[in-house]
Each structure stands twice: as C-alpha cells, then as structure tokens.
Amino acid sequence: MSYELTTKQITDLTALRHALHETPEISGEEAQTAAHIAEALRQAGADQIWTGLGGHGVAAAFEGKAAGPTVMIRCELDGLPIHEVSDLPYRSQIDGKSHVCGHDGHMTMVMGCALALARRPARGRVILLFQPAEETGRGAPAVVDDPRWSALKPDYVFAIHNLPGLALGTVGLCAGTACCASRGMQIRLAGKSSHAAMPEDGVSPAGAMAELMTALPALSRGGALDEAFRLCTLTHCSLGEPTFGIAPGDGEIRCTLRCVSDATMQGLIEEAETAVTEAAARHGLEAEITWHDVFAATVNADEAVQLTQQAAQATGLAVEMLPEPMRFSEDFGCFGLDGATTAMIFLGSGVDQPQLHNPDFDFPDALIPHGTHLFLNLITQLLEA
Numbered sequence: 065m066s067y068e069l070t071t072k073q074i075t076d077l078t079a080l081r082h083a084l085h086e087t088p089e090i091s092g093e094e095a096q097t098a099a100h101i102a103e104a105l106r107q108a109g110a111d112q113i114w115t116g117l118g119g120h121g122v123a124a125a126f127e128g129k130a131a132g133p134t135v136m137i138r139c140e141l142d143g144l145p146i147h148e149v150s151d152l153p154y155r156s157q158i159d160g161k162s163h164v165c166g167h168d169g170h171m172t173m174v175m176g177c178a179l180a181l182a183r184r185p186a187r188g189r190v191i192l193l194f195q196p197a198e199e200t201g202r203g204a205p206a207v208v209d210d211p212r213w214s215a216l217k218p219d220y221v222f223a224i225h226n227l228p229g230l231a232l233g234t235v236g237l238c239a240g241t242a243c244c245a246s247r248g249m250q251i252r253l254a255g256k257s258s259h260a261a262m263p264e265d266g267v268s269p270a271g272a273m274a275e276l277m278t279a280l281p282a283l284s285r286g287g288a289l290d291e292a293f294r295l296c297t298l299t300h301c302s303l304g305e306p307t308f309g310i311a312p313g314d315g316e317i318r319c320t321l322r323c324v325s326d327a328t329m330q331g332l333i334e335e336a337e338t339a340v341t342e343a344a345a346r347h348g349l350e351a352e353i354t355w356h357d358v359f360a361a362t363v364n365a366d367e368a369v370q371l372t373q374q375a376a377q378a379t380g381l382a383v384e385m386l387p388e389p390m391r392f393s394e395d396f397g398c399f400g401l402d403g404a405t406t407a408m409i410f411l412g413s414g415v416d417q418p419q420l421h422n423p424d425f426d427f428p429d430a431l432i433p434h435g436t437h438l439f440l441n442l443i444t445q446l447l448e449a
Contacts, residue, residue, distance in 0.1 A: 303315040
C-alpha cells in the first residue's frame with residue numbers, strides 16, 4: 065500500500081502553513097501552536113494524542129493492524145525572536161517573532177502524514193511528534209525526560225530540516241554526524257568596584273576579560289568539519305556599569321563552543337574552563353561558569369541513511385551526499401542518544417533562498433508535498449514491507 069496526498073489536501077496544508085506562519089511562538093511559549101496542532105490531529109483521526117510533552121509538545125499515534133516497530137516522524141513547534149521583514153500576505157502578526165527557520169513548513173509536512181495515515185499501516189505504529197523548544201536545545205531532552213516517553217519510545221526517528229543553498233527539493237544527507245554539538249558558555253567575573261579616581265582600591269575584571277577575549281577564540285582549531293574541528297565564538301561582553309565615575313567590579317563574557325563530536329566538545333569544555341579559572345585567579349577575581357543552549361551532536365545511523373536514500377528514490381527526489389555536517393546544531397541528536405535509529409534529513413529550499421534565521425526567510429510551499437511523501441515512503445518501507 066502506498067500513501068498519497070490529494071490536490072485538495074495539499075491546498076489545505078498550504079493554508080495551514082500560512083496560518084502557522086502568521087502566529088509564531090518562541091521556545092517554551094508554544095501553547096497556542098500546540099493547541100492548533102492537537103485539534104488538527106484529532107480531526108485527522110489519530111488513535112491517541114499526548115499533549116504537554118516536555119513543555120508544549122504534542123504527539124499522535126496511528127496504530128497499524130499488526131505488531132511491528134514504532135516509527136516516529138518529528139518536527140518543531142517553535143519560532144524565533146526575530147522581526148520578519150516581508151510583504152507576504154501571511155507575514156507574522158506578532159511583532160518581533162517569526163518562523164524564519166521554516167518550522168511552520170516542517171509542522172505542515174508532518175501534518176500531511178497525519179492526513180495520509182487515515183489508511184493505517186499494515187504493522188507497527190507511527191508516532192508524529194511536534195516537539196517544543198528546539199531553538200534553545202531544551203525541547204528534545206525535556207520530551208525524552210517526560211514520564212510518558214516510555215509509551216512513545218520509538219525504534220526509528222526521522223526529521224526533515226529545510227536547507228537554503230541546496231537545490232529546491234533535493235535531499236541532502238550526511239553519513240555520520242549531520243549537525244555539530246554546541247553549547248553557550250556564560251562567564252561571570254566578580255571583583256570589587258571603586259571610585260574611578262582611585263581604581264587601585266578596587267579589583268577590576270577588565271584585565272582578565274581582555275585576556276579571555278583573546279584566549280577563548282584561540283581555542284578554535286581547523287577549518288574542515290572533521291573530528292579535530294573546534295570553534296569558540298565570542299557573542300557578548302559587558303564590563304561594569306555605563307558610567308564615568310565607577311571603576312568596574314564585575315563583568316560578563318558569553319561565547320559559543322562548537323565541535324563535530326561530543327567527545328571533542330568535552331575536551332574543549334575543559335580547556336575553556338581552565339582558561340577562565342586561571343585568568344580569574346591571576347587577577348584576584350571570583351569566576352562563575354554556567355552552560356546554556358546545550359546541543360549534543362546529531363549523528364545519522366547508517367541504516368537510516370540507506371532507508372532515506374531508497375525513500376527519496378521512490379519519491380522521485382534527487383539525493384546529494386553532503387561532504388561535511390552542518391555547523392549549526394539541532395537537539396534532534398537527543399533521540400539517537402536515547403537508542404533510536406535516526407536520520408536528520410535536509411531538504412533543499414533553493415539555491416538563492418535567504419539563509420535560515422534571516423529576517424526575510426520564508427519556507428517554500430512547493431516543499432510540502434515533497435517532504436510529506438518522503439516521510440510516507442519511509443513509513444512504507446518500514447511498516448508495509
């Protein structure tokens with residue numbers, strides 16, 4: 065049995081995508097988006113629906129006629145705190161928030177699977193997961209830590225992320241690592257303020273900050289995204305208060321660490337922490353380090369890559385094996401760490417398409433049937449054979 069979308073269903077899905085685009089909600093705030101999705105899944109006739117997963121996550125089960133594996137198709141609920149620059153008739157109606165990463169399109173493709181799954185699989189079951197808080201890296205771990213995860217636990221998990229720069233509708237695949245590991249490092253340095261006329265009576269973080277603003281980026285290694293690749297990017301610095309009368313007593317640095325593997329990341333963390341503690345000690349400061357937006361590396365399983373290649377062929381889509389992983393991160397890697405066979409699939413959104421997170425990005429509607437049918441052919445291979 066094969067699954068197909070009708071012309072009317074594609075038209076309805078396009079309207080859904082535009083409605084989602086108009087009303088973006090950022091990570092951790094996706095309550096209305098989740099409610100919209102849950103109602104659409106009820107109308108599609110899902111056998112069971114879970115809400116409030118790991119925050120605002122929503123999942124739906126479509127049960128097969130016989131026992132078999134659980135195949136999960138995952139997408140993201142959240143938008144971004146970016147003001148959209150667009151004259152689209154369906155542009156964001158919420159100032160300062162937008163779907164300029166394409167999660168509106170990802171949700172729509174997965175909802176397309178729900179419509180097609182009115183014809184249940186021959187065996188096993190399909191779980192459609194609409195995951196919260198991908199942009200902060202908190203969503204996937206929170207879903208896996210949810211007490212109800214054991215009822216959903218999949219054997220296979222697939223996700224699609226659209227990719228500007230790749231020809232429209234071309235499937236991009238990475239063997240092994242698909243997205244880098246990354247994490248945000250927040251460094252607070254505390255000394256003692258003083259009058260600006262007598263700075264010697266205080267303990268300023270300025271010297272340590274000057275050292276670290278050179279030392280941390282110097283931890284970067286390599287250009288090619290291989291096992292040795294490490295990147296430390298300064299993203300924010302602040303020193304004292306914006307006055308002229310106070311010699312500062314506190315400062316803050318933020319930077320992002322990025323590596324191809326989790327093992328390499330651990331080594332970079334240790335070196336960065338050492339650089340901070342040693343600089344603080346030299347200057348008589350107290351240092352506090354906290355970690356934010358923690359993403360494990362996303363690693364594709366060989367079996368999942370092969371299945372995707374076959375599904376793309378069945379869908380009539382070209383496949384391009386990408387020479388190296390993406391520098392950006394995805395919390396999708398959490399599902400592989402939980403034991404599932406996973407693949408993050410990239411689907412080209414156009415060579416001249418604005419980049420992800422650009423204020424003028426818009427997910428191409430033409431990808432909706434391509435991505436949906438790719439997912440459906442993966443389901444066919446695993447649950448209809």
